[in-house]
Amino acid sequence: MTKKVHLDHAHLLHLLKAMIRIRHFEAKCVELYQAQKILGFLHLYDGEEAVSVGVMEALTPEDAILATYREHGQALARGVDMRCLMAEMMGKLNGCCRGRGGSMHFFDRARRFYGGNAIVGGGLPLALGVALADKMQGRPAVTACFFGEGAVDEGEFHETLNLAKLWRLPILFICENNLYSMGMAVERAEADVDFVHKASSYKVAGEKVDGMDVVAVESAARNAVDRIRSESDPYFLECATYRFRAHSMFDAQLYRSKEEVEAWRKKGPIERFQTWLESNKLIKPDELSAIEKEVDAEIAAAVAFAEAGPLEPVSELERFVTMEEVPA
């Protein structure tokens, strides 16, 4: 039953590029943050790229996505215009939310990207509602709901899994287990660190996958989505991953050792995949440099787009507090 990912040359390069794109985008965001062009919180996805890239391969444009405040990777992998994301980061009118949401609140209705949510666990009930609406209106879509392992502590997680199973909703739950909810190590927060087991207590089937291995994530996500579509039943995918940087931009990281971070960095998703490609002669040096060049050009264009973008006039501040009508 397990389907293998079709690893042709183009697909391998595509996966690598998708991850490098996220990593380089965020490296630029750090620069812009230090230059105070990006303000507020900035939660980097550095180390977790394989999760969103792998899962997104299994989804179609009709499917829906809900993510967390660490959602730059999901938005980019979903195909939200990088220029609009960068402009949103800089609080500009040409951002994906007119500069009103910032880093933690990307929305893109056209791509069925329902946020960015700054509340831990806050996206889970929304995913339930989106999936319920699709099911009731006969749309054969899957809802992919990303959340961290910290969300599993919240009541909303348990309420959502219960109803998702009870109503047999087509939801792919993706638990990005990076081992720390902010500074709280998972074993200090959870009586049971077996999340797949927790999901099974609501009769939601699931599995744990190596979230640092993009091919493993893609393969698991494809199988999960096939199963969700064919059985109209939710599925739980725990992706074991690691955050290489601080929780947000200010974090003394006293809760973990430098050695631990270094050890994880060595098995980082890009590092590992690229090394594998190189050692198996599946990528040529000029192909790698071409990817990096293309990505960096796209980022430079995104920064230029954002820099040139206007600010939303203050006279528009109260617009959309209430809506005149439901957008078609």
Add this chain to the structure above:
Amino acid sequence: MTVNFSLLALDQILNNAVTIPHMSGGQFAIPLVIRMATGGGRHVAAQHSRSLEGWYAHIPGLRVLTPATVEDARFMLKGALADPNPVIIFEHVMLYNMEGDFPSDMKEVDIACAKVRRAGRDVSLITYGDSLFKALQAADALSSEGIDAEVIDLRTLRPLDTKTFLESVARTRRCVIIDEGWRSGSISAEIGMRIAEEALFELDAPLRRVCARETPIPYAAHLEDACLPQTETIITTARELVKPS
């Protein structure tokens, strides 16, 4: 569902439903209607007796309706369902058994305006929900003493129809606000402040309020009665404004 239980859903109401239209730059509307039972008087103690409609009225993006009459209870729901924004309808628990007729050709009610339920010249009693009927009783009692009270039914707490109560206060020059919410930081405080901002020089007497006592609502009937606004308190407060002792 009672408003007391809505606290468990507050993340979804406030952080999501009310916030996403604005925060997404207008990409999404949330046409959501929530009916909640509110208020005290049924001897079911603190966790079933709160009046939190004033709390919800603090939130931009919500419409907060407080029907008190049979026709408002029947037709405000229709108006709420037609609204592309989140609407919460607060139905006072003491009004559920009320019976009444409305015109057979009635199809809808306005959901934006307050209404003058009783016209009067001497003092404005501004209220909503179950307290409307206490205010009307008080007005009847006051009329036998020669005090002519006007009774305003707010009907909607957000957006607040300021115009109707300001015009009333300009006529009567005295006002008592009756609110089953707690006094501190309440909708009654908001109404009083709007009168102070817009109509202070129309007043012949200080602003007065009759609110719930600032405690959790107790079970025992005599304590609960002491907690909630009562007709007698409205009468004495209004009388004191019109005919100071």
